[in-house]
Amino acid sequence: MSRTPFRTRYSAASLLRQGLAGQTGWGEAWRAPAPRPRYDFVIIGGGGHGLATAYYLAKLHGANRVAVLEKGWIGGGNTGGNTTIVRSNYFFPESAALYDHALRLYEGLSQELNYNIMLSQRGxxxxxxxxxxxxxxxxxxxxxxxxxxxxxxxxxxxxxxxxxxxxxxxxxxxxxxxxxxxxxxxIARHDAVAWGYARAADAMGVDIIQNCEVTGFRFDGARVVGVETSRGPIAAGRVGMAVSGHSGVLAAKAGFKLPIxxxxxxxxxxxxxxxxxxxxxxxxxxxxxxxxxxxxxxxxxxxxxxxxxxxxxxxxxxxxxxxxxxxxxxxxxxxxxxxxxxxxxxxxxWDYSPLIGPSPVEGLYLNCGWGTGGFKAIPAGGWLLAHILATGQHHPISAPFDLNRFTTGRLIDEAAGAGIAH
Amino acid sequence: MLALPCPHCGTRDEAEFQFGGEPAIRPPSAVTDTVWAEYVYMRSNEKGPHRELWCHAGGCGQWFVLTRNTATHAVLP
Missing domain, CATH: 3.30.9.10 (D-Amino Acid Oxidase, subunit A, domain 2)
Incomplete structure (x- = not known):
C-alpha cells in the first residue's frame, strides 16, 4: 500500500520536535477549500461514513475530483455522539461479513491513516x-x-x-x-476516526467543505447530476449520501421514500x-x-x-x-x-440492517439506515459505498443490503440477532 | 416527556401511549410487490409536521390520529 503524502507525518519524532518547539509548528490537518463547480463524486455528509467513502474513493479507486459536503462541522453528528463500541458479533452471515470487514479495517486503521484512532480491543x-x-x-x-x-x-x-x-x-x-x-x-476514539479519515482524504486531494448544506438535487431528466447547496450549485458525476439521521429528509428532496x-x-x-x-x-x-x-x-x-x-x-x-x-x-x-x-x-x-447501494433515482447512491450501530461499521460503509460509486456495481458484501430487499422480501432481520433490545 | 391528547381521556403522559406508525390504507391483495412494499415498508418520515397513529395502550385503549412536529415534539391542532 502506497504512503499517503501527508504534509506533516505524525510520529514519535514529530511529537518530540513539536514538544521542544512548544507545539507551535503543527500545520492544519486538512484544508478549508471553496467548493468547485463540478466534481466526479460528491458525498453528502461529513461524518465517519462520508469521510471514509471519500478516502477509499481516492485511495483505492484513484478518484481525484471528490468533495464531501457537510452542513455543520465534520464528525459533529452521530460520529461524535455515539458510545464508540466496535464489534462484529452478528447472527446472519451477511451481517457478519459486513461488520467483520469493518472491524478488520479498524484493526489496521491507525497505521493506515497515520492517525491514532485509539482502538482498544478490550472485548x-x-x-x-x-x-x-x-x-x-x-x-x-x-x-x-x-x-x-x-x-x-x-x-x-x-x-x-x-x-x-x-x-x-x-x-x-x-x-x-x-x-x-x-x-x-x-471501543475506538470516535472523533479520531472522522479526523483521521478527513486528514488522509484531504492529503489525497479530496475537498472537505464544511458549513455547506445540501438543499436539493439537480436533475437531468430522471438522473441526479448535482446538488443545490447553501454555497451554490455543485455538479456531480455521481452523488453518494451518508447522512445518518437525515436520510428521509434528503430522500424527500430527491423524490422517493425509504423503509426508514x-x-x-x-x-x-x-x-x-x-x-x-x-x-x-x-x-x-x-x-x-x-x-x-x-x-x-x-x-x-x-x-x-x-x-x-x-x-x-x-x-x-x-x-x-x-x-x-x-x-x-x-x-x-x-x-x-x-x-x-x-x-x-x-x-x-425495519430489519435493523443498513441500506447500501443505488437509490431509486439514477446517479444517487445510499449508505444509510445504520440504526443504532453505525459507528462500528464506518470503515466498511465507506469502503463499500466507494466501491459502488466508482464501479457502479455492488460488491458481494453490500449486495444483500440493497434497497430491493424490501420488495423481494429477503430481509436481514437483525432486530433480535444483533443482541440489543430495542 | 410528551403530553398527548387522548380523545377519550384527555391529556396524559407519554408513558401511557404506544406509537402506532404512519396511517396508511391497505391496498387490495392483488397488487405488485412494489406497491405492496410501498405500503408495508416505505415511510414519509417527515421532519416537521407528521401524521401518526397512537394508541392509549395504558389507558382506555383508544386509537387516534395525531399531527405532531417531529423536530420540536409539539402536538399540532
Missing part, C-alpha cells in the same frame, strides 16, 4: 440473565462461529471473571446467568473515576451497553425513544430505564454523578 461481553437467554445465546454463538467470528460462550463465573464489578446478587432483577465474549471487539423511521437514541456519561471496567458490557434484556472511557467516564446507553423524532433530545422515561438497567448490573455506580446526557437521531430500517 465485548454480552450478558444472559436466564436459562432461556442462555439457550438462545448458545444458538447465536454457534451461528457466529460458523460465520467465522471469534466468540466464546461464558458461564456465570466466566462473566464475573471478565467483569469484576458486576452484580453477584442472585436475587437481582436481572441476575447474571452467563454470557459470551468477542475479544476482538472493544428516525428515532432519538440517548447516551450518557458519568463523572470520570479511576479504572474499574476494562471491557464493554451489553445486555439484550435490559438493552444496556456500557464501557469506561480512557478519561474514566462510564459511557452508556440503551434502547430507543420509540416514536419518530428529529429533536435530538431524549425523553425522561427512557432515560430512567437506561439508568435503572445500569444500576441493576453495577449497583456501586449509584454514587456516580451523571455528567452529560444527549440524544442523536438514528435512521432505523
Amino acid at each position: 465485548v461481553v454480552t450478558i444472559a440473565h436466564s436459562h432461556h437467554d442462555m439457550e438462545l445465546m448458545a444458538r447465536s454463538v454457534n451461528a457466529m462461529l460458523i460465520n467465522g467470528i471469534d466468540v466464546e460462550l461464558l458461564d456465570a463465573e466466566g462473566v464475573h471473571r471478565e467483569i469484576k464489578i458486576a452484580n453477584r446478587d442472585p436475587h437481582a432483577r436481572f441476575p447474571i446467568h452467563g454470557g459470551f465474549v468477542q475479544r476482538r471487539g472493544g 423511521q428516525s428515532y432519538a437514541l440517548q447516551a450518557m456519561v458519568t463523572e470520570p473515576v479511576k479504572p474499574v471496567l476494562d471491557t464493554v458490557i451489553l445486555s439484550g434484556s435490559t438493552g444496556i451497553y456500557c464501557s469506561q472511557s480512557d478519561k474514566g467516564e462510564m459511557v452508556f446507553g440503551a434502547g430507543l425513544d420509540l416514536y419518530p423524532s428529529y429533536a435530538q433530545r431524549g425523553n425522561l422515561p427512557v432515560g430512567q430505564t437506561i439508568i435503572a438497567a445500569l444500576l441493576d448490573m453495577f449497583p456501586r455506580f449509584r454514587t456516580l454523578k451523571l455528567l452529560r446526557q444527549w440524544a442523536g437521531i438514528v435512521d432505523v430500517c
Whole structure:
C-alpha cells in the first residue's frame, strides 16, 4: 500500500520536535477549500461514513475530483455522539461479513491513516440473565462461529471473571446467568476516526467543505447530476449520501421514500473515576451497553425513544430505564454523578440492517439506515459505498443490503440477532 | 416527556401511549410487490409536521390520529 503524502507525518519524532518547539509548528490537518463547480463524486455528509467513502474513493479507486459536503462541522453528528463500541458479533452471515470487514479495517486503521484512532480491543461481553437467554445465546454463538467470528460462550463465573464489578446478587432483577465474549471487539476514539479519515482524504486531494448544506438535487431528466447547496450549485458525476439521521429528509428532496423511521437514541456519561471496567458490557434484556472511557467516564446507553423524532433530545422515561438497567448490573455506580446526557437521531430500517447501494433515482447512491450501530461499521460503509460509486456495481458484501430487499422480501432481520433490545 | 391528547381521556403522559406508525390504507391483495412494499415498508418520515397513529395502550385503549412536529415534539391542532 502506497504512503499517503501527508504534509506533516505524525510520529514519535514529530511529537518530540513539536514538544521542544512548544507545539507551535503543527500545520492544519486538512484544508478549508471553496467548493468547485463540478466534481466526479460528491458525498453528502461529513461524518465517519462520508469521510471514509471519500478516502477509499481516492485511495483505492484513484478518484481525484471528490468533495464531501457537510452542513455543520465534520464528525459533529452521530460520529461524535455515539458510545464508540466496535464489534462484529452478528447472527446472519451477511451481517457478519459486513461488520467483520469493518472491524478488520479498524484493526489496521491507525497505521493506515497515520492517525491514532485509539482502538482498544478490550472485548465485548454480552450478558444472559436466564436459562432461556442462555439457550438462545448458545444458538447465536454457534451461528457466529460458523460465520467465522471469534466468540466464546461464558458461564456465570466466566462473566464475573471478565467483569469484576458486576452484580453477584442472585436475587437481582436481572441476575447474571452467563454470557459470551468477542475479544476482538472493544471501543475506538470516535472523533479520531472522522479526523483521521478527513486528514488522509484531504492529503489525497479530496475537498472537505464544511458549513455547506445540501438543499436539493439537480436533475437531468430522471438522473441526479448535482446538488443545490447553501454555497451554490455543485455538479456531480455521481452523488453518494451518508447522512445518518437525515436520510428521509434528503430522500424527500430527491423524490422517493425509504423503509426508514428516525428515532432519538440517548447516551450518557458519568463523572470520570479511576479504572474499574476494562471491557464493554451489553445486555439484550435490559438493552444496556456500557464501557469506561480512557478519561474514566462510564459511557452508556440503551434502547430507543420509540416514536419518530428529529429533536435530538431524549425523553425522561427512557432515560430512567437506561439508568435503572445500569444500576441493576453495577449497583456501586449509584454514587456516580451523571455528567452529560444527549440524544442523536438514528435512521432505523425495519430489519435493523443498513441500506447500501443505488437509490431509486439514477446517479444517487445510499449508505444509510445504520440504526443504532453505525459507528462500528464506518470503515466498511465507506469502503463499500466507494466501491459502488466508482464501479457502479455492488460488491458481494453490500449486495444483500440493497434497497430491493424490501420488495423481494429477503430481509436481514437483525432486530433480535444483533443482541440489543430495542 | 410528551403530553398527548387522548380523545377519550384527555391529556396524559407519554408513558401511557404506544406509537402506532404512519396511517396508511391497505391496498387490495392483488397488487405488485412494489406497491405492496410501498405500503408495508416505505415511510414519509417527515421532519416537521407528521401524521401518526397512537394508541392509549395504558389507558382506555383508544386509537387516534395525531399531527405532531417531529423536530420540536409539539402536538399540532
